[in-house]
Amino acid sequence: MIHDSVQELKSQLQPGLRLLGLDVGSKTIGMAISDGALVVAAAIDTIRRTKFTKDAAALGEIMAERNVGGVVIGLPVSMDGTEGPACQSVRQFGANLDEKLDLNIAFWDERLSTSAVERLLIDEADMSRKRRSEVVDKMAATYILQGALDVLGG
Numbered sequence: 001m002i003h004d005s006v007q008e009l010k011s012q013l014q015p016g017l018r019l020l021g022l023d024v025g026s027k028t029i030g031m032a033i034s035d036g037a038l039v040v041a042a043a044i045d046t047i048r049r050t051k052f053t054k055d056a057a058a059l060g061e062i063m064a065e066r067n068v069g070g071v072v073i074g075l076p077v078s079m080d081g082t083e084g085p086a087c088q089s090v091r092q093f094g095a096n097l098d099e100k101l102d103l104n105i106a107f108w109d110e111r112l113s114t115s116a117v118e119r120l121l122i123d124e125a126d127m128s129r130k131r132r133s134e135v136v137d138k139m140a141a142t143y144i145l146q147g148a149l150d151v152l153g154g
Contacts, residue, residue: 002098002105006148009070009106010038017069020062021145023110023137024073024090029055030137032145033066038152041145043138052093056100063101071103074110074144108148110140 003009013019016036023030029047034040044066047058062068073094076086083091094105 001103002094002107004106006072006106006108006152009072009104010152012104013038013069016067018067019145019148020059020066020068020071021108021141021148022059022071022073023141023144024093025049025137026089028137029059030139030141031059031062032138032142033068034145034149036067038149041142041149043142046137052096053100056097059097060101063103069104071097071105072108072145072148073105074140075107077109077111079111106148108144110144 001012003012009019018036019034019038021032021034021041027049029049031044031046032041033044035042045062047055049055063071071094073090075083075090078084078087091107094107097103098105
């Protein structure tokens with residue numbers, strides 16, 4: 001079920017279940033996981049996208065292995081607050097994922113998440129462009145999920 005807010009999503013979670021954060025791009029899906037108390041997000045992996053069915057199956061396996069009860073998907077809202085084609089694509093991905101796996105899903109405004117992570121990786125970690133490209137998607141997913149967890153207040 002797609003929920004209108006992360007608060008509504010949390011109200012549907014059984015105690016101890018975790019949230020999976022997704023940064024859905026055209027080529028990759030970055031992933032992050034919360035702890036059971038819904039306080040801290042940690043990067044876990046990036047899936048190189050292929051066909052939706054395979055991507056959904058891979059996500060389903062990860063959710064089963066990691067005791068996930070809900071998914072927070074980053075929504076690439078434009079700086080002026082409007083939703084363009086990228087948002088429509090991500091919303092459709094979420095709807096398809098819900099149809100395939102019957103999940104609790106909420107979308108989270110991810111404005112500037114990738115650029116914030118890139119800036120952090122350049123300024124703080126002094127990472128090469130190649131290394132940044134390997135970690136930016138899962139770090140963006142972590143940024144998205146942590147923002148949602150911060151609003152939920154643990």
